[in-house]
Amino acid sequence: MAAQQDELRTVRGAVLDKSENPVATAIVYLKNVRTLAVKTYISDKAGQYRFSGLDPNVDYEIHAENDTMMSATRTVSSFDSRKDIVISLKLDKEKKKT
Numbered sequence: 001m002a003a004q005q006d007e008l009r010t011v012r013g014a015v016l017d018k019s020e021n022p023v024a025t026a027i028v029y030l031k032n033v034r035t036l037a038v039k040t041y042i043s044d045k046a047g048q049y050r051f052s053g054l055d056p057n058v059d060y061e062i063h064a065e066n067d068t069m070m071s072a073t074r075t076v077s078s079f080d081s082r083k084d085i086v087i088s089l090k091l092d093k094e095k096k097k098t
Helices: none
Strands: 009-016 027-032 038-042 048-054 060-065 074-076 084-086
Parallel strands (some): 009 084
Antiparallel strands (some): 009 048, 027 038, 027 060, 060 074
């Protein structure tokens, strides 16, 4: 059954560097844990990102990356009843060289 429009959730926030400065053009990855579908968003000049229209009955995993750094992965739980979830993602881990 499809979620009603007013029940859909938004996840938004900022991508920050180690010094709490906003990071533009970081890629934010949002993964639907049920379907494994991934949405991406490129942070704006103020480091902001936004995903809207999210199913409230699904858990999501979110993290950010740029060329050399990445953030920890955070979970957006289906048990979190907030409609507007704000998560700051700090780029504080070096990406592994592949």
